[in-house]
Amino acid sequence: MTNAVERYRHGLRPMRGRPRHEPHRAATPLEALYDLVFAAAFGVAGAQFAAGVAAGHGGAAVGAFAFATAAVIWAWINFAWFASAFDTDDWLFRVFTMVQMSGVIVLAIGLPRMFESLELDGVFDNRVMVAGYIVMRVGLLAQWLRAARDPAYRRHALTYVVFIAIAQLGWVVVAWAPLPFGAAILAAALCWLVELGGPVVAERKGEGEGRGTPWHAHHIAERYSLLTIIALGETVIGTLAAAQEISETQGWTGDAVVVIGAGVAMTFALWWSYTMMPSGAILAVHRRRSFVWGYGHAFIFASVAAVGAGLHAIGYAFRHEHPLATPVVILMIAIPVIVFMVSISLLHSYLVHSLMKGLPLHALAMLLPVLGIVLAFAGLPLWACLLVVLAGPVLVVVAYEAGGWRLAQRHLDQALAVAA
Incomplete structure (x- = not known):
C-alpha cells in the first residue's frame, strides 16, 4: 500500500534542495514532455530560417534565427538547472512547469512574425515572443519563490528572482517601447547580460560543498x-x-x-x-x-x-x-x-x-x-x-x-x- 501511495500521490511537499549525489537520478517524464515543446520551437525556427534564405533574405534570416534559438535555448537552460536541484514532482511543480511550457508555445507562435519583421519590414517585432517569455518567467519565478522557503538556498533563490525580474522588465521595454533599431539591439544586449549574469552571481553564494544550488x-x-x-x-x-x-x-x-x-x-x-x-x-x-x-x-x-x-x-x-x-x-x-x-x-x-x-x-x-x-x-x-x-x-x-x-x-x- 505504501508503494502505491508513493507512486500515484502528487500532493504538495516542501521544496528542498535535492541531494547532489542522489543515486539513480534520471530525467523524469515531465522533463521529457518539456523537451518536446522545445522541439516544436526548434522546428518553427528552422523552417522559417530555410524559407527566409530561399526567399532571398539570407542576412535577416540568420539574425532572426540566432535570436530565436538564443531565446529558446536560454529558456530551456533555466528550467533544466532548477529542476535538477529542486524538482519535487508534486502537483504544483507540475502546474508551474506546464505554465512554462505554455509560454514556449506562445514564443514559438511569435517566431514567424519576428522573422517576417526583419526580412520584410526591417523593424524588429518580437512582441508575441516576449509575451511567451513573460508566461515562462511567471512560472519560473513562482518556482524560485517556492525554493526560497528552504533556508539553505534562500539567498540563491532570491538572487535568481531579482535577476529574472529585472531582465524580464528589460525585455518588455525592448518589445513595446518605440526604440530605434540600433537602440533596440543595444537594449536586447543589456537584457542578455543580465540573463547570463544571474546564474553566475547566484551560484557563487555559499562555501565548499554547499556552494551553489544542489544540481545533480x-x-x-x-x-x-x-x-x-x-x-x-x-x-x-x-x-x-x-x-x-x-x-x-x-x-x-x-x-x-x-x-x-x-x-x-x-x-x-x-x-x-x-x-x-x-x-x-x-x-x-x-x-x-x-x-x-x-x-x-x-x-x-x-x-x-x-x-x-x-x-x-x-x-x-x-x-x-x-x-x-x-x-x-x-x-x-x-x-x-x-x-x-x-x-x-x-x-x-x-x-x-x-x-x-x-x-x-x-x-x-x-x-x-x-x-x-x-x-x-x-x-x-x-x-x-x-x-x-x-x-x-x-x-x-x-x-x-x-x-x-x-x-x-x-x-x-x-x-x-x-x-x-
Whole structure:
C-alpha cells in the first residue's frame, strides 16, 4: 500500500534542495514532455530560417534565427538547472512547469512574425515572443519563490528572482517601447547580460560543498544530452522535408537519393560525436566547470538546429523555378557543422583540461566542411559537396573508434585523478 501511495500521490511537499549525489537520478517524464515543446520551437525556427534564405533574405534570416534559438535555448537552460536541484514532482511543480511550457508555445507562435519583421519590414517585432517569455518567467519565478522557503538556498533563490525580474522588465521595454533599431539591439544586449549574469552571481553564494544550488551532475548531463537529441530530431525533419520537396518537384534521381542519404548519415555522425564528451563524470568532481560547459552548449544546440534548417533547404535547391544555389545550401550546412565540431572539441578539452593532441585526423576533419564550401563555389554538384561536408564528423568518429578513444580515456583518468 505504501508503494502505491508513493507512486500515484502528487500532493504538495516542501521544496528542498535535492541531494547532489542522489543515486539513480534520471530525467523524469515531465522533463521529457518539456523537451518536446522545445522541439516544436526548434522546428518553427528552422523552417522559417530555410524559407527566409530561399526567399532571398539570407542576412535577416540568420539574425532572426540566432535570436530565436538564443531565446529558446536560454529558456530551456533555466528550467533544466532548477529542476535538477529542486524538482519535487508534486502537483504544483507540475502546474508551474506546464505554465512554462505554455509560454514556449506562445514564443514559438511569435517566431514567424519576428522573422517576417526583419526580412520584410526591417523593424524588429518580437512582441508575441516576449509575451511567451513573460508566461515562462511567471512560472519560473513562482518556482524560485517556492525554493526560497528552504533556508539553505534562500539567498540563491532570491538572487535568481531579482535577476529574472529585472531582465524580464528589460525585455518588455525592448518589445513595446518605440526604440530605434540600433537602440533596440543595444537594449536586447543589456537584457542578455543580465540573463547570463544571474546564474553566475547566484551560484557563487555559499562555501565548499554547499556552494551553489544542489544540481545533480549526472542528471544535468543527461538533460543536456536529451536536448541535443531533440535538436538532432530537427535534422531528421529537415531531411524529410527536403525529400518531400524533391519527390514532388522532380522525382527521385540518383543525385537526390545520395543527398537524402547524406542528410540521414549527418544525424548519426553528429550524435556519435556528441556522445564522446565525458560530461557527467567530470561535472561530478569538478562542479565549477559547469558554467563554461552549460553556456557552451548553446552553440551545440543552435548549430544542430541550424544543420536541420540547412538540410531542409536542400529541397529548395531542387525547385524548377528559382532554385536555391548550391553554395548557399552548402554554407547553411557546413558552417553549423564546423561550429558543432569546434564546440565539441573545445568543451571536451575544457572538461578534462587537456587538448586532444596526437589526433591529426581531427584537424583534417575540421577542414573537410571548409573544403565542401570551396567545392560548391567551384561548381561541383550538391551531392558531392554534401558528402565532403559529411566526411568531417564521420572522420572524427572513425578516428575516435580506431584508437583515439585511448587518448581520450587517458585524459579523463588524469582529470579524475586530480580531483581525487
